[in-house]
Each structure stands twice: as C-alpha cells, then as structure tokens.
Amino acid sequence: MRAQLERDFERFKRGLPRDFAAYVRTAYRIDLTSRYAGETLPHPIGKGSGQLSLNAGQLEEDAAAGLAFVVLKTVIAQDEAGARAMAAWAIHETRMRVERRAASDGRLGWTVTWKGRGWDRTLDEYLALVRVGRDLTRAGALLVVPSVKYHLPRLDEPFRDAEYRHTTLRLAQAWGTPPLLVEKDFSPTLAGDALADDRAQILRWLRDVPGRIRAAAPLPVRVAVKLMNARFDDAFQVEMMQAAAGAGADALVCFNRLFDPERGVAYGGWDLSDRNLRVLEAMVPGTPGLRPGSDSLTPHASAGIPGLTGTGNICSGRMVLEYASRGCESVQLHTFFQLPLSEYPATHGSRTQRALHALVFAPDEGLIATMLALEARGQLERRDGELRFLDVRAHAHRPG
Numbered sequence: 001m002r003a004q005l006e007r008d009f010e011r012f013k014r015g016l017p018r019d020f021a022a023y024v025r026t027a028y029r030i031d032l033t034s035r036y037a038g039e040t041l042p043h044p045i046g047k048g049s050g051q052l053s054l055n056a057g058q059l060e061e062d063a064a065a066g067l068a069f070v071v072l073k074t075v076i077a078q079d080e081a082g083a084r085a086m087a088a089w090a091i092h093e094t095r096m097r098v099e100r101r102a103a104s105d106g107r108l109g110w111t112v113t114w115k116g117r118g119w120d121r122t123l124d125e126y127l128a129l130v131r132v133g134r135d136l137t138r139a140g141a142l143l144v145v146p147s148v149k150y151h152l153p154r155l156d157e158p159f160r161d162a163e164y165r166h167t168t169l170r171l172a173q174a175w176g177t178p179p180l181l182v183e184k185d186f187s188p189t190l191a192g193d194a195l196a197d198d199r200a201q202i203l204r205w206l207r208d209v210p211g212r213i214r215a216a217a218p219l220p221v222r223v224a225v226k227l228m229n230a231r232f233d234d235a236f237q238v239e240m241m242q243a244a245a246g247a248g249a250d251a252l253v254c255f256n257r258l259f260d261p262e263r264g265v266a267y268g269g270w271d272l273s274d275r276n277l278r279v280l281e282a283m284v285p286g287t288p289g290l291r292p293g294s295d296s297l298t299p300h301a302s303a304g305i306p307g308l309t310g311t312g313n314i315c316s317g318r319m320v321l322e323y324a325s326r327g328c329e330s331v332q333l334h335t336f337f338q339l340p341l342s343e344y345p346a347t348h349g350s351r352t353q354r355a356l357h358a359l360v361f362a363p364d365e366g367l368i369a370t371m372l373a374l375e376a377r378g379q380l381e382r383r384d385g386e387l388r389f390l391d392v393r394a395h396a397h398r399p400g
C-alpha cells in the first residue's frame, strides 16, 4: 500500500480522481465518511467561513475540486428595516496577507493577516449566494452552509429578536426545503472586543442563542455554534462548550482564531492548534464529556450531544486526525487554501484541489498514510476489512 500511495501521490499531482473518497475506499479499503451537524459527508474536509466563500465562482470551483462542505462568509443579522446591532462587524477590507507566524515555542506556521470582518454587501446579495449554495447542495455536489453573526447584547440588555426573526426567515425562504443549517459565528474580533470581557455575558449568549435561532425559524433548523477562543483559561473554554451543548446546539465548531491585542488582528498557526487540541482533549476519556441539550428555550431543541467540527492550523492529514482523535467528526480549513502555489506538491488544479491532494495523498503526513500508521500501531482496527475515519473518534472516547 505504501508503494501504491507513492504512485498515487505522484500521478494525482496533475489532478485528483473525480470522486476521490470512493477511490480511496476501493484502493485502500479506507472509509472516509464523516459528519457535519448531522449531515453525512463523503470525507471530513471542508472550508471554514471567510474570504474564500464570497461568490458563486468559488463555490463551483470547490464543488469541482471535491470538497465536502463550505461555510459561507458570515453575514451580519438585520431586522426588517435593515437595522443591524452588530453593524461594526460589516466593514469592507480587501487586503489580506498570507504570512509566516512563529508560535510561542518558535515553530513556524502560516497565518492570514486581515483587518476585515463580516459580509460587507447587502442581505439580498447574500441570499443570492445562499441560493447558489442550495442548488449545489441539492445536486449532491457540495454541502453549503450559511453563517450569521446575530445580535449579542450586554447582560442588562434584551436580545434584538427582530434581527433574529428577519434574517432567519429570509435565509429559510432562500433555502426552501428543511432542514436549514446555520452556523452562528462568535468571532476572534468579538473575543477581542470589550463586549466579551465578562464571562457571565458570554455564557448567557451561548445558553440563549441556539434557542433564539430555532424560535426565529419558520422551519426545522440545525444550529452549529462556532466558538471563539475567549481571552480566558482552558476551563472557561470547556464551560463555553458545555453551555452551547446544554442549549441544544447541533454542532460546535472548535475554535475560531486567537486574537492579538497588540496588533489588533486575529491569527492562527501552531499556537491556535495547540490551544484547540488541548481544550478538546479535556473533553475525552476520564471526563464526563458534553452533556446533551436540556436548558433550551424551545421544545424543538436537539436532545443529542452536539457533533464537533475542528478548525485551526490544519495543514496536513495528520492534523485532521489530531482533531478527529479528540472527538471531531469533520474539519474546516481556511489558511491552507490560501498558501502560495509553490507550497503545494501538486502541479495542476485550483488551490482547493491542490490542498486536497496534499491532505489526503501525501505519503508522509496525509490522511491515508496517517490512518495506515495508526493501524500499524494497533490504534485503529479494520471492521469488515475497512479502516473508518469516524472510528478514530470512537477510539478517542474509549476508556483508557
């Protein structure tokens, strides 16, 4: 299999097989089936919300490349009259810099430096993009998920339900057939804002927001909560996960970028994955794990335990499996889809396609090589002759 992997890696530099997950299953007997917010995916690799999911062209290119899912850029919620409590997040900024960033221990990683925030065009323009995503989703080409930043009040203020209602209603109308999947973004710039100085205030948001989105939706909705890296300790990070799980979130995205208060920018790299993996580890063996939803505002709330989706410094298949072995059912990347072309071993194709080639087929650190290595070490067993990506996670939760 090793020799076959070397050969595939070489020949796929010019292009991946049309359905590479099916190919991996046949050729290696590895089943990459994954999940995002209860939806089954052919493999675990998706694109996180941001500047790489702003238009129809990007979605079509990602579908053609074979990505499993894409989360659209975050739109700022508004009421019927167009008022937006979180308008400060809708600023326009085009300049992005992809650069090296050293972690606190000196390891060099990649980060994207950018001062922008949310979607800076109209809600109608966003809904047009949602409809393109809906069509690709229905065609089975790519799961597309909208992302929203809804109003987050101070402790002594009420939620602006009119913004929740109007934005969710418009999304639901654009999407049509249930369920509507929505990611709620708690962003790093929010973590760096005075609004997020107060722990009780953050916990109230997490306890209330999933139920408010559900109550605002005219059809069944699944809510993925993208948690920020708050400026508090790891224990608080776990408390945030528990609060969102208790409120019936269907999925937790763990965790958005760190915030550098000196430069006033969000960043990634190894400090981000170290922190995220450390916090996720606190949820696995020897801990009670996440509690299912119980404190929700509405009876529709999911009674299950939310699925976890990893994000942060995922630049290899090995890192995908680091997140999986700490409970994640899928992953969403941004930075790795933005590197200079010279950083990818593939010679042809879009950045998404070249990134998938490295993530899946790299003979040293790719998904296939790392799963075979786990098998060789006795850390993953075949069932009915197959190694299964979702078993990596099950393994993580086994006592001992």
Ligand SMILES: Cc1cc2nc3c(=O)[nH]c(=O)nc-3n(C[C@H](O)[C@H](O)[C@H](O)COP(=O)(O)O)c2cc1C
Pocket: 047, 048, 049, 050, 051, 073, 074, 096, 112, 114, 117, 118, 119, 147, 185, 186, 187, 226, 255, 256, 257, 268, 269, 272, 311, 312, 313, 314, 332, 333, 334, 335, 336
């Ligand atoms: C330029 C840029 C813009 C982003 N914009 C958003 C956004 O609007 N909403 C959101 O939820 N996450 C946003 N993110 C976060 C990414 O989706 C991702 O979770 C994060 O960057 C960590 O993954 P990475 O290390 O692979 O980049 C953005 C990231 C970058 C680099």
